[in-house]
Amino acid sequence: MRITQIDVHSLVEPTNGSPRDWWSTTPLDVLYDPRVSHLDRRQPGAERAGVISNVVVQVHTDEGFTGVGNVGVGSPAAATVIEHHLAPLVLGRDPFDLESLWQTMYRHTLSIGRKGVAVEALSAIDIALWDILGKATGQPVYNLLGGRTRTAIRAYASQCYAREDLDALAAEARGYVEQGFTAIKMRFGYGPGDGRRGMARNRELVATVREAIGTDVELAAEAYMGWDEIYAIAMIRMVEDLGLAWVEEPVLPDRIDAYARIRRSVSTPISGGEHEFTLQGFHQLLQAGAVDIVQPDVNRMGGITEARKVWALAEAHGLRVVPHGNQAHNAHLIMASFSSPLIEIFPDDGVRPGYKLHHEFFDGEPRAKAGWVETSDRPGLGIELNHDAIERYRAAELTLRADASGALA
Numbered sequence: 001m002r003i004t005q006i007d008v009h010s011l012v013e014p015t016n017g018s019p020r021d022w023w024s025t026t027p028l029d030v031l032y033d034p035r036v037s038h039l040d041r042r043q044p045g046a047e048r049a050g051v052i053s054n055v056v057v058q059v060h061t062d063e064g065f066t067g068v069g070n071v072g073v074g075s076p077a078a079a080t081v082i083e084h085h086l087a088p089l090v091l092g093r094d095p096f097d098l099e100s101l102w103q104t105m106y107r108h109t110l111s112i113g114r115k116g117v118a119v120e121a122l123s124a125i126d127i128a129l130w131d132i133l134g135k136a137t138g139q140p141v142y143n144l145l146g147g148r149t150r151t152a153i154r155a156y157a158s159q160c161y162a163r164e165d166l167d168a169l170a171a172e173a174r175g176y177v178e179q180g181f182t183a184i185k186m187r188f189g190y191g192p193g194d195g196r197r198g199m200a201r202n203r204e205l206v207a208t209v210r211e212a213i214g215t216d217v218e219l220a221a222e223a224y225m226g227w228d229e230i231y232a233i234a235m236i237r238m239v240e241d242l243g244l245a246w247v248e249e250p251v252l253p254d255r256i257d258a259y260a261r262i263r264r265s266v267s268t269p270i271s272g273g274e275h276e277f278t279l280q281g282f283h284q285l286l287q288a289g290a291v292d293i294v295q296p297d298v299n300r301m302g303g304i305t306e307a308r309k310v311w312a313l314a315e316a317h318g319l320r321v322v323p324h325g326n327q328a329h330n331a332h333l334i335m336a337s338f339s340s341p342l343i344e345i346f347p348d349d350g351v352r353p354g355y356k357l358h359h360e361f362f363d364g365e366p367r368a369k370a371g372w373v374e375t376s377d378r379p380g381l382g383i384e385l386n387h388d389a390i391e392r393y394r395a396a397e398l399t400l401r402a403d404a405s406g407a408l409a
């Protein structure tokens with residue numbers, strides 16, 4: 001079999017720019033700035049405007065099998081990387097040569113890659129190749145990764161952003177329990193720049209959700225890299241009695257030493273890895289004893305070919321793997337592993353209105369029913385391009401073809 005064509009769809013969902021009443025900590029929250037402090041909601045410019053984008057690829061073969069993948073929380077720059085760097089390496093090759101293709105793409109882009117958009121771009125192609133392999137062999141991808149480990153995957157509802165209105169936050173959290181979820185992840189709203197008042201507000205947010213859902217439902221909380229080490233240790237100690245299942249990404253991903261010190265200083269489990277790349281990056285993270293729960297973003301960190309190795313590495317360290325995101329490739333990897341107890345699901349009815357785009361460009365992505373996800377047993381990943389959504393959100397399109405010799409036409 002030969003790869004004959006790669007379609008690259010750059011998609012953009014413009015934000016409507018209206019002020020919003022929900023938020024999360026971000027990597028910008030370390031410094032105090034009265035214009036962006038979450039304690040001062042009067043400033044209409046406080047929330048960052050912007051667009052949500054993604055890059056979706058469809059890989060075609062001479063035997064009629066096609067596969068799809070996408071770039072994790074994609075930058076449009078990934079399309080350029082695919083056009084100029086990756087497509088010439090992949091066109092004309094056999095999609096079954098996964099390891100060789102991965103190493104070729106990774107090694108050819110080292111000077112612009114290793115971490116970031118180049119690895120994200122190769123991740124999308126790698127995932128599409130696994131989709132092709134599944135279709136060509138007539139097997140769901142999890143059967144190529146180790147087979148079923150259970151009948152369904154337990155899901156956690158990932159929403160509950162910080163809000164001023166704590167009654168609304170409590171009602172939102174209760175709603176997920178009523179839908180059947182037995183685990184929820186919420187967001188902290190304040191960072192070092194918000195001082196002691198912000199710390200008290202963070203505790204109030206967690207206490208509100210804990211009280212709303214009771215003690216039987218697992219509750220995790222996300223800091224999205226919004227803290228530094230001193231703040232993280234003090235803040236996590238302030239909520240230890242509220243029984244968090246984990247605190248996610250307390251500091252910047254490169255602060256591996258800080259992660260390890262935070263983990264040793266608190267009893268709440270620490271999770272991370274959503275912004276880490278490749279087996280090598282995870283090797284450094286795990287060797288440092290930085291996290292209790294490993295959270296690779298598969299279409300960011302290197303695709304399924306590299307994710308398999310990270311899953312094996314985590315197993316050797318005795319750690320759980322709870323990948324970032326709700327896409328089908330995650331469901332297949334989780335289904336084939338004894339180390340992955342949960343899948344992240346972003347409920348459609350959550351407070352966060354964005355990410356419509358991410359929920360629409362593929363049909364067949366995992367959805368939770370009564371808190372559980374059933375994995376598609378269709379060949380491949382079990383998802384298809386939604387052409388209406390591709391039209392609706394289209395920003396640019398590329399068609400990259402191989403000539404008779406296999407070179408970029």
Ligand SMILES: [Mg+2]
Binds near residue numbers: 222224248249274324
């Ligand atoms: Mg996260």
